Amino acid sequence: MANIHILGEGAIGLLLAQHLSQSHQITLITRNKRAATYLYQTASIQQTIPCSTKTLAELPASSIDTLIIPVKAYQVIEALRALRPALSKNGTLILSHNGMVDWSGELAALEKTQSAYFLSTSIAGYKVADSVHHTGQGATWFGPLNSPAEHHYLRVFSQLFSTFENAKTTFDIMPTLWKKLAVNIAINPLSALEQVANGQLRQPKYAAQILNLMNEVQLVAASAGVTLALGELVTLAYTVMAQTANNRSSMNQDLANNRRTEIDAMCGYICELAAKQNIDVPFNQQLLEEVNKRWQLARQ
Numbered sequence: 514m515a516n517i518h519i520l521g522e523g524a525i526g527l528l529l530a531q532h533l534s535q536s537h538q539i540t541l542i543t544r545n546k547r548a549a550t551y552l553y554q555t556a557s558i559q560q561t562i563p564c565s566t567k568t569l570a571e572l573p574a575s576s577i578d579t580l581i582i583p584v585k586a587y588q589v590i591e592a593l594r595a596l597r598p599a600l601s602k603n604g605t606l607i608l609s610h611n612g613m614v615d616w617s618g619e620l621a622a623l624e625k626t627q628s629a630y631f632l633s634t635s636i637a638g639y640k641v642a643d644s645v646h647h648t649g650q651g652a653t654w655f656g657p658l659n660s661p662a663e664h665h666y667l668r669v670f671s672q673l674f675s676t677f678e679n680a681k682t683t684f685d686i687m688p689t690l691w692k693k694l695a696v697n698i699a700i701n702p703l704s705a706l707e708q709v710a711n712g713q714l715r716q717p718k719y720a721a722q723i724l725n726l727m728n729e730v731q732l733v734a735a736s737a738g739v740t741l742a743l744g745e746l747v748t749l750a751y752t753v754m755a756q757t758a759n760n761r762s763s764m765n766q767d768l769a770n771n772r773r774t775e776i777d778a779m780c781g782y783i784c785e786l787a788a789k790q791n792i793d794v795p796f797n798q799q800l801l802e803e804v805n806k807r808w809q810l811a812r813q
């Protein structure tokens with residue numbers, strides 16, 4: 514049994530907590546000290562998630578053995594900076610977020626004995642107060658991000674995620690992150706702007722836009738040295754739409770609740786790389802602008 518700390522009380526963090534609590538001790542790291550009971554719900558199950566909570570201030574230096582950081586893309590760097598001192602000398606760090614974030618500097622600052630991994634998951638859910646509703650599950654991939662992790666990722670996977678539905682390991686996680694980026698670009702902005710569930714995007718009226726978005730991702734990935742097949746990206750996007758058909762994507766929920774979105778780490782990332790390589794990406798550019806405009810309007 515491992516002692517696992519999970520940062521935050523977001524939907525993905527709580528879904529991971531529920532799964533991992535079946536064999537491990539879970540502590541959620543919360544912003545403020547408060548007594549909460551977290552519930553896990555599906556269409557047929559409602560149960561309490563067995564876990565304790567601690568604030569960052571309550572965590573002694575070098576005290577965390579396994580730390581999972583499943584936060585929004587724009588919170589990752591700040592979270593890594595705040596929590597690195599609390600990770601033990603041989604600690605295991607697991608990042609899990611949507612979009613692309615440049616955490617290379619933070620990972621380089623880890624001790625040579627600390628291993629870092631990525632968990633790329635298309636698990637779907639949403640939160641209402643302290644209840645997390647589990648609404649679908651696409652594929653999950655787990656792989657190493659630094660060299661200590663390359664020696665241990667199979668063991669860590671089998672200890673933590675081997676019983677997670679639809680989960681697999683990969684030694685080379687970067688192409689997986691690109692594929693997940695593509696899936697999120699196909700689903701999140703459109704479902705947010707249209708305020709529809711993921712499955713609704715399978716309607717023919719969205720097909721041309723989705724194909725063009727995937728084409729741009731494929732071109733930009735190729736310019737970054739990552740070879741992806743356009744057909745595979747399109748198939749993946751439609752597979753996740755089907756697997757999470759009744760779910761409202763995280764960006765759909767963010768816009769509906771006037772929260773900041775992860776668009777900069779998705780279409781914004783593609784536009785930034787494309788500009789450096791002189792590649793035209795009008796479809797990603799348009800969604801980037803529209804989502805940001807909608808959020809600005811909502812904030813006024």
Ligand code: KPL
Nearest residue numbers: 635637700757760762763
């Ligand atoms: O990652 C997701 C998200 O909503 O952010 C998917 C897999 C698209 C599920 O909705």
